[in-house]
Amino acid sequence: MFTKIKTVAISLTTCALLATSASADDLIINFDDLNPGPKKGFEDAVAAFKAANPDINVTVNLNDREAHKSAIRNFLSANPPDITSWYPGNRMGPFVDAGLFEPIDDLWAAEGLDKEMAAVQPTMTRNGKIWGVPYSYYQWGIYYRKDIYDTLGLSEPKTWDDLLANCDKMKSNGVTPFTIGTKYLWTAAGVFDYLNLRTNGYDVHNALTAGEIKYTDPRIKATFANWSTMLDRCSFVDNHASMSWQDAIAPFANGDAAMYVMGNFSVDGYKNAGLTEDQIDFFQFPAITPGVALAEEAPADAFFIPSGAKNKDAARKFLAFIAQPEIQGPWNETIGQLPPNNQASISDDKFIQEGFSVVSNAAGLAQFYDRDAPAAMASEGMKGFQEFMLNPSKVDEILARLDDVQDEVYK
Amino acid sequence: MSTSAKPFQASWLTRNKLKVAPFVFLAPALFFFCVYVVIPIFQSLQLSLFEWNGLYNADGESTATYIGLSNYAKLWDDPNFWVSIKNNILWLILYMLAIPAGLFVALFLNQTVTGMRFYKSLFFFPFVISQVVVGLIFGWFYNPDFGVIAKVWQLFFCEEAINIVGNVTIKCRVPVPDILSNPDWATYGIIFAGLWPQIAYCMILYLTGLNNVASEQIEAGRLDGAKGWKMLWYVVLPQLKPATFIAVIVTVIGALRSFDMIAIMTQGGPFGSTNVLSHYMFEVAISEYGERYGYGSAIATVLFGIMMIFISYFLWRMYQDEKRGI
Numbered sequence A: 001m002f003t004k005i006k007t008v009a010i011s012l013t014t015c016a017l018l019a020t021s022a023s024a025d026d027l028i029i030n031f032d033d034l035n036p037g038p039k040k041g042f043e044d045a046v047a048a049f050k051a052a053n054p055d056i057n058v059t060v061n062l063n064d065r066e067a068h069k070s071a072i073r074n075f076l077s078a079n080p081p082d083i084t085s086w087y088p089g090n091r092m093g094p095f096v097d098a099g100l101f102e103p104i105d106d107l108w109a110a111e112g113l114d115k116e117m118a119a120v121q122p123t124m125t126r127n128g129k130i131w132g133v134p135y136s137y138y139q140w141g142i143y144y145r146k147d148i149y150d151t152l153g154l155s156e157p158k159t160w161d162d163l164l165a166n167c168d169k170m171k172s173n174g175v176t177p178f179t180i181g182t183k184y185l186w187t188a189a190g191v192f193d194y195l196n197l198r199t200n201g202y203d204v205h206n207a208l209t210a211g212e213i214k215y216t217d218p219r220i221k222a223t224f225a226n227w228s229t230m231l232d233r234c235s236f237v238d239n240h241a242s243m244s245w246q247d248a249i250a251p252f253a254n255g256d257a258a259m260y261v262m263g264n265f266s267v268d269g270y271k272n273a274g275l276t277e278d279q280i281d282f283f284q285f286p287a288i289t290p291g292v293a294l295a296e297e298a299p300a301d302a303f304f305i306p307s308g309a310k311n312k313d314a315a316r317k318f319l320a321f322i323a324q325p326e327i328q329g330p331w332n333e334t335i336g337q338l339p340p341n342n343q344a345s346i347s348d349d350k351f352i353q354e355g356f357s358v359v360s361n362a363a364g365l366a367q368f369y370d371r372d373a374p375a376a377m378a379s380e381g382m383k384g385f386q387e388f389m390l391n392p393s394k395v396d397e398i399l400a401r402l403d404d405v406q407d408e409v410y411k
Numbered sequence B: 001m002s003t004s005a006k007p008f009q010a011s012w013l014t015r016n017k018l019k020v021a022p023f024v025f026l027a028p029a030l031f032f033f034c035v036y037v038v039i040p041i042f043q044s045l046q047l048s049l050f051e052w053n054g055l056y057n058a059d060g061e062s063t064a065t066y067i068g069l070s071n072y073a074k075l076w077d078d079p080n081f082w083v084s085i086k087n088n089i090l091w092l093i094l095y096m097l098a099i100p101a102g103l104f105v106a107l108f109l110n111q112t113v114t115g116m117r118f119y120k121s122l123f124f125f126p127f128v129i130s131q132v133v134v135g136l137i138f139g140w141f142y143n144p145d146f147g148v149i150a151k152v153w154q155l156f157f158c159e160e161a162i163n164i165v166g167n168v169t170i171k172c173r174v175p176v177p178d179i180l181s182n183p184d185w186a187t188y189g190i191i192f193a194g195l196w197p198q199i200a201y202c203m204i205l206y207l208t209g210l211n212n213v214a215s216e217q218i219e220a221g222r223l224d225g226a227k228g229w230k231m232l233w234y235v236v237l238p239q240l241k242p243a244t245f246i247a248v249i250v251t252v253i254g255a256l257r258s259f260d261m262i263a264i265m266t267q268g269g270p271f272g273s274t275n276v277l278s279h280y281m282f283e284v285a286i287s288e289y290g291e292r293y294g295y296g297s298a299i300a301t302v303l304f305g306i307m308m309i310f311i312s313y314f315l316w317r318m319y320q321d322e323k324r325g326i
Helices: A002-018 A036-052 A065-078 A089-097 A105-111 A116-124 A146-151 A160-172 A187-202 A202-208 A218-233 A250-254 A262-271 A312-322 A324-335 A350-358 A375-390 A391-411 B015-048 B070-077 B078-097 B100-111 B116-128 B129-142 B148-157 B186-213 B214-222 B226-239 B241-256 B260-267 B278-287 B293-321
Strands: A028-031 A056-064 A085-087 A132-137 A140-145 A174-181 A255-263 A281-285 A300-304 B156-160 B168-172
Touching: A028 A065, A028 A312, A028 B293, A036 A056, A036 A312, A036 A324, A056 A065, A056 A312, A056 B186, A065 A085, A085 A089, A085 A312, A085 A324, A089 A312, A105 A202, A116 A300, A132 A312, A132 B015, A140 A146, A140 A187, A140 A262, A140 B241, A160 A174, A160 A350, A187 A202, A187 A218, A187 A255, A187 A375, A202 B214, A218 A375, A218 A391, A250 A255, A250 A281, A255 A262, A255 A281, A262 A350, A281 A312, A281 A350, A300 A312, A312 A324, A375 A391, B070 B293, B078 B241, B078 B278, B078 B293, B129 B148, B129 B186, B129 B260, B148 B156, B186 B241, B186 B260, B214 B226, B226 B241, B241 B293, B260 B278, B278 B293
Parallel strands: A028 A056, A028 A085, A174 A255
Antiparallel strands: A085 A300, A132 A300, A140 A255, A140 A281, B156 B168
């Protein structure tokens, strides 16, 4: 019953929307970022595509991120565009499993993307097929106050012990080592991901988010033991549970806290808070277990072809077009991120340069906990991380609970 | 109902005009009530027997699979569900404080002083503001960095210091209480915020009720020597019974649907400790990490059941009262 009513309602709106569309060479693209930089990058790429393919009539539907997240659940079946932006990893899982996306292995093979985008291929893959083309990604790592480091005579830590020693020095000088805002939970997942990637490596981390390893596994417990050390010796700012990630910039900008585990999108925030390029810098999250290859957190944004697309030929043409290094380079220069195509040029911004070298040499790229783990697991997992940060002594209880959730989610 | 033959036989509609008219007038309301309330209730009852991520496949068919009562079995083992139930009960109990508080404010305001209407409207003001705004304002009150509570706290327990880069910072001997991030206090903090508009609502109900209190009875009571609490309890309150009844109803319903404040102030956090059923249902089904519509419907069904207990009781009471002609 609920199917029918919804279908009727949707098809009515669809009729209204489709009234003006669908000649042979129309290409409809749904894109989900209205922020000035990303919007301009996308529109420039579309303009270049139009210039190269004057016979294709491109229509662009722009929507903001949050609205897109709920709209895509309807339009993929009711009124599919020819191209839509979405996220790889587990976020594309439900749509792939419902048969709503078109596999594009042939396109990857034909364009040689398996070499040029080798780093992101695993995350674009599900059920043995490749489902989309990424256009941008960005690095995570530790952003720090270079002026505080210099004042205290510290240098960028390469190992866990270096980091802990730096923290000791900061604390004895009245500086809180790390800032973070865990009100919306996901920031804590960034810290967890890195601790787990460094303690156990990429494969174990993937096995955990894929539900193959328990949270009470001794290896994961070791991650939490390291986290506990970090909470103890490298303390985080007080009241982090009532701050958003933007709120957490305040103590960083004021010089009360010296480091921030974050994604590259945060650089704008630091600059808006009054910090100059000389005051902030970036280093890769240091190694913890010796010998574990350094994998990175690098969430990607991508384009997909809905299986109901009307003009799949033009859609493939578009994906092949935007996969080229000549398009991805300028595009990512506009939005201040990294091009997934390793042949593309990058901007000379120091964070991009450093991020590119970190990500290019990574042993593997994780997409971020809430994209690697299924939604129901991610939601409980992130609650658990926040609870752990507030009360590390409850670790066993939390991990046992996450095991229960895991049993339920991956059955 | 005349049996004698008449030259003009009125049509059925004309003869039954008075019986039909109410239904004609009710029809639009009933239609929309069915479409937006009754049918969705049965739909979500049905959906609670399925596992569904809210997606249709490319052919427009639902991807739901029938799993019987498993969602309810899952609920039983879900610690978040029990936390939500516990919080719902807390809300129900503590929200009731709005009734006596509203009564006393109403009694206090029920006097003739110049400008009384103005004062009354000030007291009524919080009820006019959207719950979202109330939540936002109290969220700021409680904020441990710039909130009112934090500022007062800092006067006693904190002092300014210069940090390593030469900026002014605040160092506290005792950390500022972070009410909304403390699992033990957060729910009380939200309920307290919720009480503010609810007291105003109860106050208005009592103020109108107080207008109808018979002054002869008060005088008679006074002649018999009743005053203070006795007067209130034995003479005034019985006459306010209808107002109390309505106040209890709106407060119970308000407590059970306490969604907005939680969504604004904590999103159910820290780590789910301030969830109530309505917010947990949202989190599970509709929020970014939700997509479990069947499970969400099962929560909705439980909430519906709890509400039905109260609503049936109220309807039954009203029916009894009307039978007796009150």
